[in-house]
Amino acid sequence: MNDRILRAARRQSTDTTPIWIMRQAGRYLPEYREIRGKVSFLELCKTPDLAAEVTVQPVRRLGVDAAIIFSDILIPVEPMGMTLELGDHGPHLPQPIRTAADVAKLHGFDPETCCGFLAEAIRRTRAALNDSVPVIGFSGAPFTLAAYMVEGGGSKNFMTIKRLVFEQPKVAHALFETITSALIPYLKMQVAAGAKLVQIFDSWGGELSPRDLREFSLPYLQRIVSELKATGVPVIFFGTGMSGALPVLKEIGADVIGCDWRIEIDRAREVLGPDVAVQGNLDPLALFLPREALAERAEEIVRRAGPVGHIFNLGHGILPPTDPDAARALVDAVHAAGTRLRASRS
Amino acid sequence: MNDRILRAARRQSTDTTPIWIMRQAGRYLPEYREIRGKVSFLELCKTPDLAAEVTVQPVRRLGVDAAIIFSDILIPVEPMGMTLELGDHGPHLPQPIRTAADVAKLHGFDPETCCGFLAEAIRRTRAALNDSVPVIGFSGAPFTLAAYMVEGGGSKNFMTIKRLVFEQPKVAHALFETITSALIPYLKMQVAAGAKLVQIFDSWGGELSPRDLREFSLPYLQRIVSELKATGVPVIFFGTGMSGALPVLKEIGADVIGCDWRIEIDRAREVLGPDVAVQGNLDPLALFLPREALAERAEEIVRRAGPVGHIFNLGHGILPPTDPDAARALVDAVHAAGTRLRASRS
Numbered sequence: 005m006n007d008r009i010l011r012a013a014r015r016q017s018t019d020t021t022p023i024w025i026m027r028q029a030g031r032y033l034p035e036y037r038e039i040r041g042k043v044s045f046l047e048l049c050k051t052p053d054l055a056a057e058v059t060v061q062p063v064r065r066l067g068v069d070a071a072i073i074f075s076d077i078l079i080p081v082e083p084m085g086m087t088l089e090l091g092d093h094g095p096h097l098p099q100p101i102r103t104a105a106d107v108a109k110l111h112g113f114d115p116e117t118c119c120g121f122l123a124e125a126i127r128r129t130r131a132a133l134n135d136s137v138p139v140i141g142f143s144g145a146p147f148t149l150a151a152y153m154v155e156g157g158g159s160k161n162f163m164t165i166k167r168l169v170f171e172q173p174k175v176a177h178a179l180f181e182t183i184t185s186a187l188i189p190y191l192k193m194q195v196a197a198g199a200k201l202v203q204i205f206d207s208w209g210g211e212l213s214p215r216d217l218r219e220f221s222l223p224y225l226q227r228i229v230s231e232l233k234a235t236g237v238p239v240i241f242f243g244t245g246m247s248g249a250l251p252v253l254k255e256i257g258a259d260v261i262g263c264d265w266r267i268e269i270d271r272a273r274e275v276l277g278p279d280v281a282v283q284g285n286l287d288p289l290a291l292f293l294p295r296e297a298l299a300e301r302a303e304e305i306v307r308r309a310g311p312v313g314h315i316f317n318l319g320h321g322i323l324p325p326t327d328p329d330a331a332r333a334l335v336d337a338v339h340a341a342g343t344r345l346r347a348s349r350s
Numbered sequence: 351m352n353d354r355i356l357r358a359a360r361r362q363s364t365d366t367t368p369i370w371i372m373r374q375a376g377r378y379l380p381e382y383r384e385i386r387g388k389v390s391f392l393e394l395c396k397t398p399d400l401a402a403e404v405t406v407q408p409v410r411r412l413g414v415d416a417a418i419i420f421s422d423i424l425i426p427v428e429p430m431g432m433t434l435e436l437g438d439h440g441p442h443l444p445q446p447i448r449t450a451a452d453v454a455k456l457h458g459f460d461p462e463t464c465c466g467f468l469a470e471a472i473r474r475t476r477a478a479l480n481d482s483v484p485v486i487g488f489s490g491a492p493f494t495l496a497a498y499m500v501e502g503g504g505s506k507n508f509m510t511i512k513r514l515v516f517e518q519p520k521v522a523h524a525l526f527e528t529i530t531s532a533l534i535p536y537l538k539m540q541v542a543a544g545a546k547l548v549q550i551f552d553s554w555g556g557e558l559s560p561r562d563l564r565e566f567s568l569p570y571l572q573r574i575v576s577e578l579k580a581t582g583v584p585v586i587f588f589g590t591g592m593s594g595a596l597p598v599l600k601e602i603g604a605d606v607i608g609c610d611w612r613i614e615i616d617r618a619r620e621v622l623g624p625d626v627a628v629q630g631n632l633d634p635l636a637l638f639l640p641r642e643a644l645a646e647r648a649e650e651i652v653r654r655a656g657p658v659g660h661i662f663n664l665g666h667g668i669l670p671p672t673d674p675d676a677a678r679a680l681v682d683a684v685h686a687a688g689t690r691l692r693a694s695r696s
Contacts, residue, residue: 163635167635170635170638210591213612213633215614248593248609251617266592267560271594271597289513289516304561319559
């Protein structure tokens with residue numbers, strides 16, 4: 005197995021800088037759009053053969069160092085008792101959580117019974133890849149999932165979830181607690197099925213101040229991370245808009261902290277200290293640059309981050325209009341820059 | 351005149367911590383909604399008597415230490431040659447800028463001829479307030495204005511403006527240059543009319559990486575700030591999502607850097623160094639906390655920021671559902687905490 009990403013996550017030496025791309029299985033790939041033309045997004049998530057197929061597509065085409073299982077952070081909300089609609093205009097939860105009674109109606113679930121399709125998709129991906137690269141499992145962070153569950157979908161200023169946090173902190177804590185307890189076995193199932201690395205996506209984590217992160221997110225993230233690390237797999241925590249909160253993120257205990265592009269990666273590293281690896285952090289829009297400028301930027305990030313404990317990625321998901329050849333050029337540029345960096349230091 | 355804010359902007363001592371609130375003249379106030387019920391948003395901006403009246407309202411009701419003139423960052427785009435519609439669903443520019451030819455059609459304007467209503471509103475505000483507190487003038491930052499002009503309104507991931515930056519950097523620079531040249535006399539007019547302080551709003555500044563900020567924003571911001579400072583008024587730069595870019599923001603040369611709530615204000619101060627004042631940075635949603643918890647948070651920020659060179663503000667605009675009494679309670683809490691802080695140190 006190409007274990008560069010696993011070694012980088014553990015801050016062990018690697019022959020070059022490893023790379024994967026958030027949303028690498030997705031709409032920018034024609035082979036993905038072809039499959040997606042035949043089934044809905046949720047059906048695709050729940051059909052192991054198809055989910056495995058789209059998971060493998062970017063590994064074949066781009067040469068990335070890991071496959072992230074095709075799924076959605078909102079998958080666990082259905083077995084917790086909510087109705088979920090995933091349309092082209094983003095997720096919609098028609099019965100949002102707003103009260104203590106709503107939270108009380110949510111429940112844990114047996115992941116194999118309710119989400120066995122995900123475990124099966126991981127196993128089929130591994131078989132299709134012949135374990136040539138690791139499979140990454142994932143979930144949303146409790147705050148981000150709660151935001152969707154309370155807002156009922158995406159949001160501009162997250163007023164509803166934040167009013168819940170500020171006006172009814174006990175209800176908010178009960179909700180985060182319920183989500184956390186459901187996510188731990190859900191993630192462990194992915195590890196048991198063969199995920200070699202796990203990423204927690206906190207897409208809306210940047211909506212909370214460092215103080216509120218500490219109170220309303222940190223304890224839950226710490227619990228998830230410590231339970232996952234006990235299984236032996238490294239854990240990546242990724243949040244957007246959280247550059248100012250790095251001192252709090254450091255306390256999560258994750259092996260890797262993923263950064264968006266709003267900070268220089270060497271500055272992030274400086275704040276995080278030597279005991280944590282970093283992931284990131286090219287602006288997804290940089291894939292629209294001419295190839296030479298793209299390669300130059302990739303090289304800059306590789307050099308700033310250094311040769312040890314860096315997993316290259318975009319600072320957010322790859323966008324649908326991106327040219328797949330640009331993504332391939334990025335992967336090649338990162339590998340070449342990582343090799344050059346190591347040669348220049350030896 | 352209550353000159354606390356001017357003194358704080360210059361890092362001179364003050365009897366307590368001064369405060370104003372972004373969007374303090376706005377929809378959360380019933381007296382604002384009453385006037386707004388009779389005229390459109392743009393009419394309100396362009397009618398000096400009414401604009402002055404809504405500018406003064408929060409000074410009366412909240413006891414804030416400054417009045418910010420009621421206007422909109424998009425006001426300059428009309429005299430530059432664009433059509434602007436400001437509806438309840440945000441701004442809409444039906445003929446967005448996408449090409450070099452579009453940029454070439456934009457033009458500078460004489461601010462007194464085209465935006466004399468704004469100068470007149472400032473003069474009437476000063477008269478209504480009897481110069482009891484300073485009036486703050488403002489504009490958008492070139493990147494933020496360009497984002498609206500190119501996207502044609504708000505945006506989720508700013509793909510169009512950022513593709514322009516990455517795919518046609520010369521066109522982007524020409525656009526930023528045109529906007530900058532228009533903003534300088536526009537801001538100087540506000541100072542000539544009696545604005546004692548100027549704020550540059552970079553609402554979307556956080557969409558650019560530090561590297562791109564340096565190339566596509568910094569030179570324009572530096573020019574605006576140095577031209578404005580030459581008139582003798584202090585300049586505040588405020589951006590959202592820019593906690594990771596503070597080392598770049600420091601180079602703008604502004605007297606004050608405003609922060610959103612995504613960083614502890616003492617950490618921001620540490621990065622910015624002793625030669626710049628800070629503004630911020632309470633989460634606007636904290637106004638939904640019980641009064642005691644709100645006061646405790648206000649006090650924490652006052653203490654973290656310290657007694658010199660701090661202007662209290664929210665980390666973003668006050669939200670329409672906010673209770674005006676909570677805003678009043680915040681102002682009182684900040685003044686009380688600022689007095690206590692100074693007493694404890696003397």
